[in-house]
Amino acid sequence: MAISGIIDTPKAATNNAVDTTTTKTTDSVQADQDKFMKLLVTQLQNQDPLNPMDNAAMTSQLAQLSTVTGINKVNATLESLRTDIASTQSSTAISLIGKGILVEGKGIELNSSTDEDGKTTSSSVFGIDLPNDAQSVSIEIKDSAGKTVRTMSMTNAEAGTYPITWDGTTDAKTTAKAGSYTFTVSATNAGSKVTATPLQLAAVASVSTGSGGVKLNTSLGHFAMSDVKEVL
Numbered sequence: 610m611a612i613s614g615i616i617d618t619p620k621a622a623t624n625n626a627v628d629t630t631t632t633k634t635t636d637s638v639q640a641d642q643d644k645f646m647k648l649l650v651t652q653l654q655n656q657d658p659l660n661p662m663d664n665a666a667m668t669s670q671l672a673q674l675s676t677v678t679g680i681n682k683v684n685a686t687l688e689s690l691r692t693d694i695a696s697t698q699s700s701t702a703i704s705l706i707g708k709g710i711l712v713e714g715k716g717i718e719l720n721s722s723t724d725e726d727g728k729t730t731s732s733s734v735f736g737i738d739l740p741n742d743a744q745s746v747s748i749e750i751k752d753s754a755g756k757t758v759r760t761m762s763m764t765n766a767e768a769g770t771y772p773i774t775w776d777g778t779t780d781a782k783t784t785a786k787a788g789s790y791t792f793t794v795s796a797t798n799a800g801s802k803v804t805a806t807p808l809q810l811a812a813v814a815s816v817s818t819g820s821g822g823v824k825l826n827t828s829l830g831h832f833a834m835s836d837v838k839e840v841l
Contacts, residue, residue: 698822698823698834699816699818699823701834702816702823702825702834703816705813705816705825705837705840706813706814706815706816707812707813708812708813708840708841709734709810709811709812709813709840709841710810710811710812710813710825710827710832710837710838710839710840710841711735711736711770711772711808711809711810711811711837711838711839711840711841712808712809712811712829712832712836712837712838713738713806713807713808713809713836713838714807714808714809714811714829715791715792715793715807715809716735716789716790716791716809716829717733717735717750717775717789717790717791717792717809718733718788718789718790718810719731719732719733719775719777719785719786719787719788719789719790720732720733720787721777721787729784730776731776731777731784731785731787732774732775732776732777733774733775733777733790733810734772734773734774734775734810734841735772735773735775735792735807735808735809735810736770736771736772736773736807736808736809736810736838736839737770737771737773737794737796737805737806737807737808738769738770738771738805738806738808738838739766739767739768739769739770739771739796739803739805740768740803740804740805740806741768741798741803742765742766742767742768742798742803743763743765743766743768743796743797743798743803743805744764744765744797744798744799745762745763745764745796745797745798746762746763746764746766746794746795746796746805747760747761747762747794747795747796748760748761748762748763748773748792748793748794749792749793749794750775750790750791750792751790751791751792751793752785752790753788753789753790757780758779758780758785758790759775759778759779759780759785760780761773761775766796770808770838770839772839772841792807793807794806794807806838808838808839809829810841811825811827811828811829811832812827812828813825813826813827814826814827814828817831821833822834825837
């Protein structure tokens with residue numbers, strides 16, 4: 610799967626972009642004010658001397674100018690904030706390159722390694738997200754055939770995100786083979802079901818930006834910053 614290259618926007622370039630946006634918006638506001646004043650002056654110059662514009666009409670038009678100017682300034686402020694937020698998200702996303710993140714998903718990758726003494730160890734990381742407290746949480750890890758190989762449980766868990774480590778040990782006290790597994794999670798509190806979300810581990814390889822915002826590129830696909838439940 611092709612992964613987009615790392616995009617790192619230099620700080621100076623980002624600041625220049627913000628300054629340019631602010632300058633353009635300020636120029637637009639000034640241009641609107643100039644047009645309005647020219648129209649108002651032209652109207653005054655060409656008014657009927659016998660029926661001049663009354664004070665109420667003058668005040669109304671000046672109030673309209675003030676309203677339009679205020680709206681334009683608010684838009685300029687919001688645009689500046691949007692640019693600042695996008696810049697901050699890009700910087701945060703870039704700092705995640707090379708790290709693991711937990712995102713919604715049911716997959717588990719069990720990896721094995723052998724040390725200098727010839728001892729083989731297995732490890733995998735996944736997680737769950739609880740929107741509410743749960744008195745009982747049950748996790749079932751299944752192989753590719755759908756057979757449950759390991760059951761885990763938690764009690765009196767508070768709402769939050771929980772990273773979980775599995776060392777490959779099965780319920781039969783054997784070591785599961787390295788490879789791909791899936792898991793399910795169920796939780797209850799005072800007899801009522803708690804909708805627990807399964808989380809899988811993804812490694813951030815690069816970051817890309819575009820019209821859709823900042824994206825984290827991983828071997829599992831592309832994820833938005835809002836998809837990340839926890840950084841490991």
